Amino acid sequence: MERPKIDERLDRLVNIRSSLDQVIDTLPMKVPKQARTHIKDILLKNDELNQLLEDLKERRPPRLIVVGKTGVGKSSLINAMFGRYLAKTSAVEIGTHAVSSYQYRDNDRVLFDVIDTRGLNESFSAGESAEKSLLEAVQQFEPDAVLLVMNATDRAGMDEELAQIKKLTPYVSEHVPVICVLTHADHVEPARMKEPHHYPEVKETRIKEKKQQVLRLIDQLDITIQTVIPVSSYIEWSHEAPEFLSEQERSELSITFDGRFQIDTLLDYLESNMAFQSAIHLMLSTRIDRAVKQLTQKIIKVFSGAASTVALTPIPVSDMSVLVPLQLLMVSFIGYVSGRMVDKKMLRDFLVSLGGVGSLGYSFKLIAQQGSKFLNVVLPGSGSVISSTIAYSGTYAMGKAAEAYFIDHVSKKTVQTILKQAEQEGKEEAKKDKKAAE
Numbered sequence: 001m002e003r004p005k006i007d008e009r010l011d012r013l014v015n016i017r018s019s020l021d022q023v024i025d026t027l028p029m030k031v032p033k034q035a036r037t038h039i040k041d042i043l044l045k046n047d048e049l050n051q052l053l054e055d056l057k058e059r060r061p062p063r064l065i066v067v068g069k070t071g072v073g074k075s076s077l078i079n080a081m082f083g084r085y086l087a088k089t090s091a092v093e094i095g096t097h098a099v100s101s102y103q104y105r106d107n108d109r110v111l112f113d114v115i116d117t118r119g120l121n122e123s124f125s126a127g128e129s130a131e132k133s134l135l136e137a138v139q140q141f142e143p144d145a146v147l148l149v150m151n152a153t154d155r156a157g158m159d160e161e162l163a164q165i166k167k168l169t170p171y172v173s174e175h176v177p178v179i180c181v182l183t184h185a186d187h188v189e190p191a192r193m194k195e196p197h198h199y200p201e202v203k204e205t206r207i208k209e210k211k212q213q214v215l216r217l218i219d220q221l222d223i224t225i226q227t228v229i230p231v232s233s234y235i236e237w238s239h240e241a242p243e244f245l246s247e248q249e250r251s252e253l254s255i256t257f258d259g260r261f262q263i264d265t266l267l268d269y270l271e272s273n274m275a276f277q278s279a280i281h282l283m284l285s286t287r288i289d290r291a292v293k294q295l296t297q298k299i300i301k302v303f304s305g306a307a308s309t310v311a312l313t314p315i316p317v318s319d320m321s322v323l324v325p326l327q328l329l330m331v332s333f334i335g336y337v338s339g340r341m342v343d344k345k346m347l348r349d350f351l352v353s354l355g356g357v358g359s360l361g362y363s364f365k366l367i368a369q370q371g372s373k374f375l376n377v378v379l380p381g382s383g384s385v386i387s388s389t390i391a392y393s394g395t396y397a398m399g400k401a402a403e404a405y406f407i408d409h410v411s412k413k414t415v416q417t418i419l420k421q422a423e424q425e426g427k428e429e430a431k432k433d434k435k436a437a438e
Contacts, residue, residue, distance in 0.1 A: 003109075003284060006292065009337060014057040016333075017044060027328045028344040028351070035321040042306050042326070049302045055277040056295075061103075061285075062112040062270070062278040063141055065172070067165060068149030069157070073183040073233055077149060078104055080233035080263050082111060082286055085242045085250045101141060107251055111285045115141050138171045144274040145177045152182035152210045152230055158217060166223045177273040178225045180214060185261050186232035194234055196261040226273070229266050234259030296334045296407055300399030303330035304426065305433060307395035308388040319391070327395050331402040338406035350405055353412040354419060389430045396426030 016023065020040050024031055031039070043049055068074050079085050086104045102114045115137070148165050150158055162180075169178055186194050188206045193199055199207075207230050214228050236257035242250055267286055271279040271294075283291035303326065310322050328347055335350070336342045400422035404410045410418070 003288060005339065006284065006288060006337075009339070010056050010059070010295075013333070013336065014053050017050075017053065020044075023329065023332060023342075024325065026332065026343055026347070027325055028348045029325065029328070031325045032321055035325065038310075038322050039326055039329070042310065042322075043329075046302065046306050048305060052276075052298055052302060055275075056280065058277045059281045059284075060278055061110045062144045062274060062282050063101075063115070064112060065115045065138070065141070065143045065146045065168070066149060067147065067161070067168070069151075069161065072149050072151050074149050076233040076235075077147075077181065077183055077231065078114075080231070080235060080260050081267060082106070083255065085237055085253045086111065105247075106285070107247065109285075112282070113141075115143065135171050138168070143172060143176055144278045145179060145270055146172055148178070148180045148225065150180065150182055150214070151184050151187075152207070153184055153187045155213070158214065159221070162217055162221050162223055162225075165225065166221060169224050177227075177269070179266070179269060180218070180225050180228040181266060182210060182214065182228065182230040183233060185210075185230040186234045186259055194232075194257075194259040196232065196259065199261075227269060229262055229269065231263055231266055232259055232261035233263070234261075292337055292407060293403075295337055296399075296403045299330060299333050299337070300396060300403065301429075303327070303333075303399060304392045304396040304429065308392040308430065308433075310391060319387075323391060323395070327398045330395065330399050334399065334402040335406045340406055350402065353405055353415050354401060355412070355416055388434075389427055392430035392433070393423050393426030396429055397422040400425070 020043065021036070024036055024039065066074050066078075082104075084106055086106060104111050104114065146165070146168070148161065150161055165178065165180075172178070185207050186196075188203055188210065190200065190203055193203055211228050211230050218225050218228070234257075235255055236259075238254045238256050239245060239249075242253055245253070264287075267282070271283055271290075274282070280291055280295070283294060307323055307326055310319060310326065331347060331350060332342045335346055340346055397419050401415050401419040404418045405415050
């Protein structure tokens with residue numbers, strides 16, 4: 001799916017809370033008024049769903065502090081992360097003339113902001129006023145991550161660069177990841193080997209040794225750096241001197257040789273440790289398929305948790321009138337994010353793809369759940385745990401099947417297999433959630 005299309009769908013998804021009735025009307029079943037009210041109440045008061053929608057609404061380009069000497073490969077690293085030759089815009093002042101921010105753009109779209117740390121060491125050594133200016137700039141910038149970029153093959157000066165980070169990190173929130181990126185891993189001997197999939201064992205061993213060397217330095221200097229990631233940003237473009245091209249010409253460049261190494265590892269770490277509102281923007285800019293997958297997984301977790309709260313209701317009423325529409329709403333959300341047209345036919349086609357596993361076997365699960373609820377009449381609370389687990393795992397399994405059907409485009413037979421396997425996985429997830437809540 002193209003970026004503009006997914007952005008449009010996310011914007012509409014953000015406003016789903018005001019149009020739940022219309023979405024419920026697209027379900028291939030009649031939802032009784034009382035059940036409809038209960039479903040809306042569950043979703044509108046669900047903190048996790050509200051937080052997810054707010055994060056999507058407030059999604060924004062990540063803000064990075066990138067520290068590193070000139071020539072260490074900062075721009076090449078950024079190009080490698082996005083797989084495009086990006087244009088860096090002019091500097092924007094941040095509260096002080098000593099520190100500036102740059103934006104990296106892909107045509108009109110801002111991909112992320114970078115704080116300019118040239119002269120960082122001079123700022124710290126120039127006196128209290130300069131250090132105060134840097135502090136104010138960092139606080140105003142509110143970075144999502146700090147990257148210390150160092151040349152993997154250059155041991156000289158590493159202590160000094162790490163010492164700069166040690167001075168900087170007290171000004172950064174403890175929740176902001178600080179990552180040491182060792183560039184030019186492709187220059188490690190044998191340097192002629194540029195294809196990561198064909199790195200000989202001796203080259204991989206030497207790269208690991210470089211990483212261990214830096215980890216020992218970090219430990220000796222007692223610096224707060226969460227991880228060290230060696231990378232290669234080596235890319236050959238379809239023009240020998242892309243820096244002289246116009247922004248439009250740069251956007252049309254293609255990769256003729258891809259020597260990137262562990263760039264995905266770096267992106268994985270950033271996306272997993274940044275705030276979701278900036279992580280989703282990064283994923284949409286670098287790996288849109290991963291962004292869609294992450295979003296569907298969050299939707300599955302939210303709806304599975306919501307289903308378990310329905311099941312914990314101590315009064316034995318017809319849960320199927322609430323749970324089934326709730327699950328189909330989850331399927332609608334996943335289908336919508338995937339780019340499909342969400343309507344009754346789409347949902348019916350999905351249910352048909354489940355075969356007996358979904359239409360009959362799953363209904364029996366719901367009936368079994370209803371039976372466990374009736375235990376509460378005899379002994380209040382005795383059936384709640386069983387009921388909650390079944391509701392959670394069943395909804396989770398339905399969500400994973402929808403993900404496979406709409407996102408992964410697998411066969412109907414595979415969807416049914418995934419549904420069966422995901423039920424056990426859902427039970428484990430339900431236990432984790434219950435333990436976390438305690």
